Structures are given as structure tokens and as C-alpha cells.
Amino acid sequence: QRYLGTVAISRTLDRRWLAEQPHGQSGVLFVVHQGRILESSLTGLIGRPFAPRNNRLILEGRRFRLARLHLTPAIGELPRLWFGLDETVLLSRLNRHRETIFLIAGLSAIVVLIFGFLIIRHFTRPLTELSNITREVAAGHLPELRKSRRRDEIAQLANHFADMLQALRRKDAEVKRARDELQKTAITDSLTGLYNRRQLGEVFPKLLAEARRSGHGLWGVLIDLDKFKPINDTHGHICGDVVLEQFAARLREHSRANDYLFRMGGEEFLVLTVARDREGVLALAEKLRATMATLRVTCNDSTIGFTISCGVSRARVELDDPDSLRDMLTRADLALYRAKQSGRNQVQVDDEAPAVADTAS
Structure with missing residues (x-):
């Protein structure tokens, strides 16, 4: 066979192409080059800076969850194509969907009640059961209803109602899963799965109250990955993320x-623990340090090793919750700084942390 030539088909990624794409009311397409939006299905965002973090971006007060659509150019470099979903719109739709489900259930309950009223003299028992179930549905519950093997009209009605309840339970489960996922993303770090800094403000007062009741100490171990920037510079940010993921898994x-366990930001992490004495906390920190020193992460045919430095401090139970948190983090950070200055790959403890928790506090 003779080779005659090559046929190439191209398509211009312009506003007309964006308008033709089926992306839904909450989805937005972005054509990005050199950190700016060249084109978008939401025209008001054209020309805006585009710098997502952890596949999330806030534009004009709207929070988008992003996914990059990979395009392979024949030659040269193409602008990047991203697809974004507005999280606020998604949550609003889920809530409306849930309200619609219960509205349908309520209307169905009314229909069943009216129908039952007309024939209750002849079929009191099955209609009484349906009536009880409809009251539960109206109260926000979705009970199970076993299907009947009878062939009469009331049995068929009950079976249809059982099918409707099963469908509603499936939809309700989908809504709950979506809501739980959104709640989880609000309190956890998307890369490592650890608690984020916002959740620290919720957890710390509870642990401090526990420490006050038990007479034990609330300790913080502030951890920083040593020389993490050279890892990113040498192996790339993707490998840097893999290192953080593996570190978090080993920490857990x-x-x-x-x-x-919390990710405070970047390569800095925090462990909060309630313990009676300092030695137990130092043993934990030293175990984590030694463990990370032996960890090897494989990424892009490279093997990456790293070490950590730790600063340990104890929360002062006599202070108010916000002041105690700031004070503990400040002193842990100073201890961490000393560990860095002393050569890294070590644990330093705050000089003011007592060896045993003050049980009189």
C-alpha cells in the first residue's frame, strides 16, 4: 500500500464552541492561558486571573470545584481547558430536590387518604396501614411497606405505594450522601483527608474541656516537612502532593x-492529643520523626526521601479557649523553629511545658 498523506481535523475553541457544549446551568467551561481566562461559557469572567488551589477557585464570590480537561496538541502549546461546578448552586439544587421529594410524598399521602376514605367500609385493615404510613411520610419518615400478593385494587395500590416509598428512599439516600460529602469537604483537607485549620477551632475547645475535667494536659505537636521546597523544585508539584499524601497516610x-490530625497549610501539620505527661507525647513525636525518616515515596520513576521537624507544647487550661489555642501554637512554633535551627530532623519541646500535667488546674 502507498502512503498518500495525513488528514487532520481541527476545531477552534472559541465562544461559539463553548456555547455548543452541554454543560448544564451550574457548569462553566474555562479556556485558560498563562493564568488568565481567555474564553468562558460565563462571559463575565473573561480576562480574570485563574489560579486554582487544590482544584478549587473563587470567582466573584462563587466557589467552583474544577476538573481539568486534558487536550493533546499536535504541535506547540494549547491553552488549558477546565470545567467548573458551582458548589453553592449544587447544594441549593440538592436542597430543592429534597423538598420536592417530600412534597411529592405529601401529595401522594393526600391522594391515598382520599381514596381510602371512599372505600374504608370494605377495606379497613389495609387502608389503615396505608394511612399510618402516609402519616409517617408526612412527618418526614420513609418506612418500608411489604408488597401484597393479592390481586384486588387495594393491594395493587399498596404495592404501587411500596414502589414509590422505595424510590423515595433511594433518592433520599442520594441526597444524604451528597450532603455528607459537602459537609466533609468543609472540614477536611482535600489532598490529605486530614482535618483542616477551620475544624481546629471546633475541636480544640472540646479537647481543652476534656483536659480540664481529667486533669491531664492537652498537647500539640507541630510538624513541618524539612526542605520540602527543593522536593517541589526538583520533582515537581505533583510529586510534592504525592509526598504529602504519603506522609498523611503514615501519620494516620x-x-x-x-x-x-490537622493540615495547617502547605507542609505544616498538627497533632492534638490529651496525655498525662510530657514523656508520652515526646515518645509519640519521636516515633513519628523516626518513621518518616525511613519513608520512601516513589513518583515518576524517582524515589523521594524526607525528614520532619517537630515542636511540642502544652495548652494552658487556665486561659480562654481562643487565647489558649493561640498561645499553644505560638510556643509550638518557637520549639519547631529551634528544631530547624539545630539541624532539622529532630523534636524540640517548649521550655514552659511541664513534665507532668498540673492536676490542680
Whole structure:
């Protein structure tokens, strides 16, 4: 066979192409080049800076969850194509969907009640059961209704109602899963799955109250990955993210069941633990340090090793919750700084932290 040539088909990514794409009311397409939006299905955003973090971006007060659509150019470099979903719109639609479900259930309940009233003299028992179930549905519950094998009209009605309840339960479960996922993303770090800094403000007062009741101490272990920037510079940010993911997994594996783990930002992490004495906390920090020193992360055919430095401090139970948190983090940060200045890959403890918790506090 003779080779005659190559046929190439191209398509211009312009506003007309964007308008033709089926992306729904909450989805937005972005054509991005050099950190700016060249084109978008939401024309008011054209020309805006585009700098997502962890696949999220806030534009004009709207929070978008982003996914990059990979395009392979024949030659040269193409602008990047992103698809964004407005999280606020999604949550609003889920709530409206849930309200619609219960509205349909309420209307169905009314229909069943009216129908039952007309024939209750002949079919009191099955209609009484349906009536009870409709009251539960109107109250926001979705009970199970077993299907009947009878062939009469009331049995068929009950079976249809059972099918409707099953469908409503499936939809309700979908709404709950979506809501739980949104709530989870609000309190956890999307990369590592650990609690984020916002959740620290919720957890710390509860742990401090527990420490006051038990007479134990509330300790913070502030952890920083040593020389993390060279890892990003040498191996790329994707490998840097893989290192953070592997670190978080090993941190979760080697911490205790009652420890709370947070990503404070970047390569800085925090472990909160309630313990009686300093030695136990230092042993935990040292175990984490030694464990990370042996961890090897494989990414893009490269093996990456790293170490961590830790600063340990104890929360002052005599202070108010916000002041106690700021004070503990400040002193843990100073201890971490000393660990860095002393050569890294070590644990330093705040000089003011007592060896044993003050049980009189």
C-alpha cells in the first residue's frame, strides 16, 4: 500500500464552541492561558486571573470545584481547558430536590387518604396501614411497606405505594450522601483527608474541656516537612502532593486512636492529643520523626526521601479557649523553629511545658 498523506481535523475553541457544549446551568467551561481566562461559557469572567488551589477557585464570590480537561496538541502549546461546578448552586439544587421529594410524598399521602376514605367500609385493615404510613411520610419518615400478593385494587395500590416509598428512599439516600460529602469537604483537607485549620477551632475547645475535667494536659505537636521546597523544585508539584499524601497516610497509621490530625497549610501539620505527661507525647513525636525518616515515596520513576521537624507544647487550661489555642501554637512554633535551627530532623519541646500535667488546674 502507498502512503498518500495525513488528514487532520481541527476545531477552534472559541465562544461559539463553548456555547455548543452541554454543560448544564451550574457548569462553566474555562479556556485558560498563562493564568488568565481567555474564553468562558460565563462571559463575565473573561480576562480574570485563574489560579486554582487544590482544584478549587473563587470567582466573584462563587466557589467552583474544577476538573481539568486534558487536550493533546499536535504541535506547540494549547491553552488549558477546565470545567467548573458551582458548589453553592449544587447544594441549593440538592436542597430543592429534597423538598420536592417530600412534597411529592405529601401529595401522594393526600391522594391515598382520599381514596381510602371512599372505600374504608370494605377495606379497613389495609387502608389503615396505608394511612399510618402516609402519616409517617408526612412527618418526614420513609418506612418500608411489604408488597401484597393479592390481586384486588387495594393491594395493587399498596404495592404501587411500596414502589414509590422505595424510590423515595433511594433518592433520599442520594441526597444524604451528597450532603455528607459537602459537609466533609468543609472540614477536611482535600489532598490529605486530614482535618483542616477551620475544624481546629471546633475541636480544640472540646479537647481543652476534656483536659480540664481529667486533669491531664492537652498537647500539640507541630510538624513541618524539612526542605520540602527543593522536593517541589526538583520533582515537581505533583510529586510534592504525592509526598504529602504519603506522609498523611503514615501519620494516620502511626498516631493513636484519640489523636486529632490537622493540615495547617502547605507542609505544616498538627497533632492534638490529651496525655498525662510530657514523656508520652515526646515518645509519640519521636516515633513519628523516626518513621518518616525511613519513608520512601516513589513518583515518576524517582524515589523521594524526607525528614520532619517537630515542636511540642502544652495548652494552658487556665486561659480562654481562643487565647489558649493561640498561645499553644505560638510556643509550638518557637520549639519547631529551634528544631530547624539545630539541624532539622529532630523534636524540640517548649521550655514552659511541664513534665507532668498540673492536676490542680
